[in-house]
Amino acid sequence: MAAFPYYDSPAIDALNSQAVTLLKLFGEKGYAREEPSVLQPAEIFLDRSGEEIRRRTFTLMDPSGRELCLRPDLTIPICRQAVQEGRKFPARIAYNGLVFRHQPGEPHRPTQFFQAGVELLGLEDKAVGETEILTLTIEALRAAGLNDFSLRIGDLALFGALVDALALPTQWRARLKRHFWRAGYVETLLYWLGHGDGKAKLPGTRAEIEALLDARADAPMAGRSREEIIARAMDRAAEAAALHLDPAVADAIAKLLDISGPADDSLARIRELLKTAGINLDPQLAAMDARLATLKTLGVDPARVQFTAHFGRNMEYYTGFVFELWARDKEGPVQIAGGGRYDSMMEMLGAKKTVSAIGVALRTERVLAAKTFAGGA
Amino acid sequence: MLTLAIPSKGRLKDNCNAWFASAGVTMEQTVGARGYRASFAGFPDVEVMLLSAGEIASSLLAGDIHLGITGEDLLREEAPELTGRMHLIKPLGFGFADVVVAVSGYWIDVSTMADLDDVCAAYAATHRRRLRVATKYAQLTRSFFAQARISDYRIVPSAGATEGAPAAGTAEVIVDITTTGATLKDNGLKILDDGVILKSQAQLAASLTADWGADVRTSCEALLSKLDPASPLYAMLAKQLP
Numbered sequence: 191m192a193a194f195p196y197y198d199s200p201a202i203d204a205l206n207s208q209a210v211t212l213l214k215l216f217g218e219k220g221y222a223r224e225e226p227s228v229l230q231p232a233e234i235f236l237d238r239s240g241e242e243i244r245r246r247t248f249t250l251m252d253p254s255g256r257e258l259c260l261r262p263d264l265t266i267p268i269c270r271q272a273v274q275e276g277r278k279f280p281a282r283i284a285y286n287g288l289v290f291r292h293q294p295g296e297p298h299r300p301t302q303f304f305q306a307g308v309e310l311l312g313l314e315d316k317a318v319g320e321t322e323i324l325t326l327t328i329e330a331l332r333a334a335g336l337n338d339f340s341l342r343i344g345d346l347a348l349f350g351a352l353v354d355a356l357a358l359p360t361q362w363r364a365r366l367k368r369h370f371w372r373a374g375y376v377e378t379l380l381y382w383l384g385h386g387d388g389k390a391k392l393p394g395t396r397a398e399i400e401a402l403l404d405a406r407a408d409a410p411m412a413g414r415s416r417e418e419i420i421a422r423a424m425d426r427a428a429e430a431a432a433l434h435l436d437p438a439v440a441d442a443i444a445k446l447l448d449i450s451g452p453a454d455d456s457l458a459r460i461r462e463l464l465k466t467a468g469i470n471l472d473p474q475l476a477a478m479d480a481r482l483a484t485l486k487t488l489g490v491d492p493a494r495v496q497f498t499a500h501f502g503r504n505m506e507y508y509t510g511f512v513f514e515l516w517a518r519d520k521e522g523p524v525q526i527a528g529g530g531r532y533d534s535m536m537e538m539l540g541a542k543k544t545v546s547a548i549g550v551a552l553r554t555e556r557v558l559a560a561k562t563f564a565g566g567a
Numbered sequence: 568m569l570t571l572a573i574p575s576k577g578r579l580k581d582n583c584n585a586w587f588a589s590a591g592v593t594m595e596q597t598v599g600a601r602g603y604r605a606s607f608a609g610f611p612d613v614e615v616m617l618l619s620a621g622e623i624a625s626s627l628l629a630g631d632i633h634l635g636i637t638g639e640d641l642l643r644e645e646a647p648e649l650t651g652r653m654h655l656i657k658p659l660g661f662g663f664a665d666v667v668v669a670v671s672g673y674w675i676d677v678s679t680m681a682d683l684d685d686v687c688a689a690y691a692a693t694h695r696r697r698l699r700v701a702t703k704y705a706q707l708t709r710s711f712f713a714q715a716r717i718s719d720y721r722i723v724p725s726a727g728a729t730e731g732a733p734a735a736g737t738a739e740v741i742v743d744i745t746t747t748g749a750t751l752k753d754n755g756l757k758i759l760d761d762g763v764i765l766k767s768q769a770q771l772a773a774s775l776t777a778d779w780g781a782d783v784r785t786s787c788e789a790l791l792s793k794l795d796p797a798s799p800l801y802a803m804l805a806k807q808l809p
Contacts, residue, residue: 409672409755423676
């Protein structure tokens, strides 16, 4: 597809009629359509999504010098609106519209494309919410006329629970969770855990640390309180002493992270590994079983559901179950939809308490291309 | 006409002139002593332009000039991917400076990028906003932080006096250029152990997107072999030219 797509008459008609079909289905399931503005204040995207999204976001200045951006997704503005209005939960919201992404180094990829999707906010029962969104995703693709697709699933909470079950210093737990989705780096972290990370040793007592700080009283605090620094310095000294992971456990984690394949088979291998390592993750595994059962009920061939332990999403806000749907167009495999759970977003946007959230976005142009390809092949 | 831009003022300009002189190339300022155009004695087909160091980088990228001398930091900031856009002909052995990540000396618990990663994440959780990095090197910062696997931060563009940002409260961390580290130290800042982003020096660079006609190539070959007879500078450049 071109960097600056031009939709001719048949193309835009086909997209519009597909959108009508999808929004009708969403509406029947209780998801009313909403439409945030294309132009958004930049801070919410830049502050919430980090530099990776910033790199891909088109930003501009308004004449008064305020930084604006073209929305790189619809999830964040929809969630922000829900927070600001103090919406009643659960809230079910649908959307269909253009999003804009700079594609550095990939000049053939489009800088704008359509997304149709739904957000389910504030439904307490997570399993029910996941079933609802998975079901709606599959129904939407079928309603759009696409029956030939496969799934890739993962769960960031599974890895989080695994790390929590290990005897590790707090900062290392946080670090492993934070970097879960970066292939390769987690292995480096595991290596450091076994062999030390080569950091300079710091004195560990509070008095020693305070003396060090007093000697540097001229340097700026730079946004962190004295207590914040003391607490982390003490943690760091303590973890240097405690930094040792049983090689058998490190080995089990590395093997677990490597698991990828048909979901049923992968989960069986995970259960086996956890048993050997003596770690109990039954609630997380039961949740994954329930999702697979949902897909079976929907008539999705289990052989086409892939579980990848290392699977995270590069939009940095997912917190739990994540999924992608793939199909083929004339160029090869394409991702046609993606979604998952993002339970920390609403609070980051100012909600007073944690609001559970899950959603999905369909790449409608790709859905159409995949349908055309399947029909013509 | 081959166009070559050199810095219009400061130590970089003096160093350039000294380098030309040592190669036996004399510069003649054409439009008065304060003019912004010049020529080389014996090279009538070479036009020398005096521009600011930053302008030289952007003019090379835009293909407005053929050759330019400026800091590698500015070239890499202007064009994160040099391939197909610019060719670095020769490092010139002056204008040395490092682009570095620096934090307050008060942060005794932070000495590496891995520490900074922890602090960025903790800061975002505690303060409900991302830690700010003040810099005029947004591109270099972005790719270096990505390599260090840090994502919980945001860049605050800085036009000047970046080293004052942590004390002024406009940013918590800075990425800036330093030669001796004295200015950083005066501001209570320290460089992270693995926080050197780029060891920069002045570079003679060519734009690959400029218009390289046959006569321009001939002039360029003549000039480069005069400036450095011992190295096949032109042959290396010619391989890159479209």
